[in-house]
Amino acid sequence: MSGHERYEEKVTRLTRAQWDEDTIEHVKGCEECRESAAVAQFMSRVAENTSRAPLPDPQILWLKAQLLGNAIRQQEEVVRKTSHLQWAIWASVGLLWAGIVSWKWDTITALMVDFSLQGFLLSSVAGESAISIPFVIVLTALMGITAMMAVHAIFAEE
Amino acid sequence: MAPNDAVLAGSTLPGIARAVDRPAMLTEAEFDRLYRSLARPLLRYLTRTTGDTTLAEDLLQKTFIRVLKTTLPSMDERQMKNYLYRIATNLVTDHWRANRKERFLPLFSRNEDAAEQGDADLQADVRKVFRTLKQQERSLLWLAYVEGCRHDEIAEILGVGENSVKVLLFRARKKLGALLREQGLAEAMS
Numbered sequence: 330m331s332g333h334e335r336y337e338e339k340v341t342r343l344t345r346a347q348w349d350e351d352t353i354e355h356v357k358g359c360e361e362c363r364e365s366a367a368v369a370q371f372m373s374r375v376a377e378n379t380s381r382a383p384l385p386d387p388q389i390l391w392l393k394a395q396l397l398g399n400a401i402r403q404q405e406e407v408v409r410k411t412s413h414l415q416w417a418i419w420a421s422v423g424l425l426w427a428g429i430v431s432w433k434w435d436t437i438t439a440l441m442v443d444f445s446l447q448g449f450l451l452s453s454v455a456g457e458s459a460i461s462i463p464f465v466i467v468l469t470a471l472m473g474i475t476a477m478m479a480v481h482a483i484f485a486e487e
Numbered sequence: 488m489a490p491n492d493a494v495l496a497g498s499t500l501p502g503i504a505r506a507v508d509r510p511a512m513l514t515e516a517e518f519d520r521l522y523r524s525l526a527r528p529l530l531r532y533l534t535r536t537t538g539d540t541t542l543a544e545d546l547l548q549k550t551f552i553r554v555l556k557t558t559l560p561s562m563d564e565r566q567m568k569n570y571l572y573r574i575a576t577n578l579v580t581d582h583w584r585a586n587r588k589e590r591f592l593p594l595f596s597r598n599e600d601a602a603e604q605g606d607a608d609l610q611a612d613v614r615k616v617f618r619t620l621k622q623q624e625r626s627l628l629w630l631a632y633v634e635g636c637r638h639d640e641i642a643e644i645l646g647v648g649e650n651s652v653k654v655l656l657f658r659a660r661k662k663l664g665a666l667l668r669e670q671g672l673a674e675a676m677s
Contacts, residue, residue, distance in 0.1 A: 364664035371667060372632035374613045375535060382540065384530065385548055387522040391515055393548070394555035401556075 422475055429468065512558050522551060525571055532572065532634070536579055536625045538618050546582065550575045565640070572634075572644045576626055583622055609672075616666050624659040631656055 356362045430437065440449075513521065526547060533543035553574050562570060617625060623645065630636040630644060641656070642649040666672075 365660065367667055367672075368628070368660050368663050369632055371613060371616070371663065371672070372628055374610065375617050375629075376531065376633045377610065382544075384522075384526050385544060387519050387526075387551075390522070390548055390551050391518055391555065394552045397552060398556055 419478065422471070422478065425471055426475070429471070433464070513555060518551070518555060521554075521567070521571075525568060526551070528634070529571060529575055532626075532629055533575055533579065535617065535629055536576075536622060537582070542582070546575060546578045549578055553578075569636075569640050569643050572630070573646065576644055577646070579622060579626075612670060612672060616663070616670055616672065619666060620659065620663065623655065624662065627652070627656050627659045628663065 356366055529550065530543055530547050533546050534540050537543050537546065550571060554571065559567075559570075620628070626645060627641065630641045636644065638652045638656070639649050642652045645652070647655070
């Protein structure tokens with residue numbers, strides 16, 4: 330008995346076993362079941378003949394993942410350091426503001442109440458002003474740094 | 488016994504990496520086993536849902552790389568498979584979101600057809616009809632009819648409710664049934 334003859338009956342029986350007479354009769358008269366059967370048959374066709382191209386090498390994927398992991402860790406380290414630096418700068422600027430305000434509080438309040446650029450320049454040149462031009466330059470620079478940091482923080486949030 | 492050997496022991500499906508008994512990252516050996524058992528079916532799923540073999544291979548690699556970068560919670564083989572399919576599905580969705588115009592596949596995808604030259608006309612028609620479905624419909628039908636997933640598993644993979652799966656699957660089947668009749672393929676499939 331050749332190979333295929335030996336299995337022919339078994340294969341036929343197994344195939345028929347999936348479709349007994351009762352089911353066949355039901356499907357003939359039931360539109361829903363006919364549709365289900367057609368869809369199931371269709372999907373098995375869809376699943377046929379998908380590409381048999383060789384899969385990417387798992388070892389290469391493993392190495393890729395390791396390299397990516399290292400890159401991410403390095404990136405996280407840089408972000409962590411940058412974040413620390415940012416906090417340090419904020420703290421320094423805050424301390425500087427606190428120092429300046431407490432040191433020159435009387436003068437600052439006087440300036441806020443009655444300030445004219447002409448009067449300030451004249452008294453500074455004559456050496457009568459309570460705050461010097463270098464102090465004003467430092468104050469302006471500090472205001473600039475504060476504004477820049479605020480803008481940076483806003484854009485970083487976005 | 489190596490730390491992850493315990494989780495490999497007791498695996499009922501040969502080849503599938505493990506059922507992790509605690510949060511851990513895959514070792515190279517575990518990854519190798521997982522990849523060898525699931526990469527091929529996952530690639531088939533991605534190829535059919537994207538309609539592009541190059542994109543499917545790219546997403547397959549991204550899926551496994553994402554798994555390798557993740558500390559996995561405790562899960563059995565089935566959950567591991569569903570987890571992989573969920574990542575892959577999310578990557579496909581992200582791809583469509585980034586390239587909205589491609590949401591509906593072109594009826595003729597050269598990339599896919601080139602890999603299957605010599606197929607019968609019927610096979611070409613089958614692929615053409617499948618491409619007219621939406622991505623979610625393709626995923627639903629594939630998972631239900633080809634992978635044989637249960638409704639709760641499909642819900643987990645697609646990130647929708649189990650009841651929604653029943654409704655969506657019913658609609659997808661109806662739509663495909665109508666398309667088959669329209670294209671004269673219904674008889675060929677019965």
